[in-house]
Amino acid sequence: MLEERYGNPFLIAKAFRDKIDSWPKINPKGSVELQELADFLRSCESAMSQIRGLEVLNDCNENQKILSKLPDWLTSRWNRKVIEIEEETHMFPSFSQFVKFLTREAKIACSPITSLHALKPTERVLEKGSKIRSPGAKVFATSSDGQAVPTNCIFCDKVGHSLQRCRRFMQKTILERVKFVQVRKLCFGCLKSGHRSKDCGERNTCDTCEKGHPTCLHDDRTKEERMSTKPYGSRCSDKPKEKEIEQPQEQANPPSNEATTNRVVQNTVNTHTSTIIPVWLSSVSEPNREVLVYALLDTQSDTTFVLEEAVKALHTKSAPV
Template sequence: MLHRQKDLTELMVRQQNLSLLPKRDVPVFNGDPLSFQPFILAFEHSIENNTSNCQDRLYFLEQFTEGQAKDIVRSCMHMDARRGYAEAKQLLKKHFGNEMKIANAYLEKAFNWTLIRPDDGEALLAYALYLRECLNAMQTLDHLDELNVASNLKLLVSKLPYKLHERWRNVVYEHSQRNNTRIRFTHLVEFLEHQSSVLLHPVFGDIKDPPPSKSPVLKAKPDTKTPRRGSSFVTSVMPAESQLQPHEQKVEHLKRNGHCFGCLKKGHLSKDCIKRMICETCKCKHPTLLHINSENADCCQQCTDHS
């Protein structure tokens, strides 16, 4: 009697301690294979273990699912409660808890991970933690052994900032020289966890490269005159800066690049030009670009001398 009374007392203490724990919430399962195992464990622990009524279990299973998963559970609700609950759990595992599907979901998420920006310690830590999750899942999912394949390791490393590529190459080289074995997925996970810890150092983790200096950009004044035939060609021939330079420098630029002084095109001299442009200022047969802004009456003669 004393022994039985002791057992009852211990049971009452355990029940009292359980009542003081926070309420255990069951997540709603939406069909994501990566969420199936946490969901089914939480459901069995919080609901299945607390009621032996299969009808209640089936109703709760329907309540905590959505999308295709809910449709599967509902398709079993016309059966006998015991059979329907067992069938619903089996179908959920078949469609969402299959080991190959779970492994493929892990691989797809890892291979499609967003590129990590340089010095983004938080993003690098998130990537390292997810790959640690994959490494842990490898203990029970044989299909995740594909992460040890060299081509897949290279794909995972491609998500890293460029400067980490060189550090990883050094790790691979030193490992091969020291152990004479190929690198494995677990080494990459350890490398990323170390690098993320370095970037998130509480004192020196936020040191960043200074921004590159920007040289001032000179902008040409807009031309408010109405363009004539060939004016768009003039803009492409002469750089924006040179349009603001003295007449002699314009002439030197055209000579150096072999342009005609009559139409500004290449391949012939102005004396052989048959498509001379008309100056908008003095109406002479030379481009407006080459007009001399002065009262000098020899403007056209100077253009002819240059040709």
């Protein structure tokens, strides 16, 4: 089964050809990259004797596809070689002849003594430092006068506007927009990557409420609506504001399998709040019996838990849910 599924000659030939098709274009000074391509084509040449599907690489059209990956100066040299071979044999050079030519050119380009690769090591270091970005990567370019150059929108992949001005993005619901920003790991203050919103020094100003967030992330819902739709484990942007525990309203028939989250808020502008505080715990059946416990306030949790010994101290009944 393994031989049939993964050792199929057609699949192997397709894997070789797909890798050639997806090979990135080589920089005019990319000596190492040229050598890597030559090494891979030599492996294709070796496999050609066992996999007949690779014989298509001898075709001139396939050779033209590989030439599109090479620098212009190297393409010109191969063009001269092709003319010489055609004048002698009246046939287009074979894939083996092309690999032999490319291997020699890569050897010349990577000579440890006399090549530009060896004579200009500083350019080689800069070349290593510049990473090739994938087609999905989005960057903000800057012109010489310091002004930002319009780039592709990371949502609709169109040029001429940013994510904040994207109409298709604004047509989504606020939950979908927030989810997109979370998945892309963007800052909720400026919609850029690389930092969190609490560390953002370039917060946008909302055109609707004039607060420190992009207009496209403005949320008209009330706090209760946001809390009711907040997914498990998501972050809540509401900061604690009042140093007292809000008591939940009593219901006529409270469900037995529902937990209540108590939130601590604070009226003052001071941002120093406690995450562990002492509270008196009691049950509905015996409200006069109270137990002093420490409460851990976790703003990223949507469920309340209690220790088993605290339940026993309250003399109340419990059931696993």
